Amino acid sequence: MKKKLLFIAIATMLLTVSCVKEKHCRCAVLKSQTVRIVTIKSGSCNSLNQIRYRNDLDTLFTDTVVCTDYPFEADSMIIYNK
Numbered sequence: 001m002k003k004k005l006l007f008i009a010i011a012t013m014l015l016t017v018s019c020v021k022e023k024h025c026r027c028a029v030l031k032s033q034t035v036r037i038v039t040i041k042s043g044s045c046n047s048l049n050q051i052r053y054r055n056d057l058d059t060l061f062t063d064t065v066v067c068t069d070y071p072f073e074a075d076s077m078i079i080y081n082k
Contacts, residue, residue: 027051027065036065045069 025045027036038051048067054060 023069025067025069027063027067029063029065032063034063036063038067 023040023045025038025040025048027038027045027048028034029036036051038045038048040048045067046069048065051063051065052060053063
């Protein structure tokens with residue numbers, strides 16, 4: 001009985017931790033060469049169409065974007081051993 005309760009507790013903990021995982025999306029701003037990295041808590045990166053952000057003067061801007069969660073080689077550090 002104790003093994004079953006322990007298994008259920010561990011399974012529940014793993015399920016809650018995996019559901020809250022954040023995603024890092026790479027978004028290209030349309031008609032610009034700007035790339036923005038956005039972190040979302042739920043949903044898909046492909047469903048993002050617009051990003052709203054504020055600059056240093058607290059002005060609200062909206063960018064139309066195309067996003068992906070595909071990991072790019074530039075996002076990871078490559079170390080060559082000699």
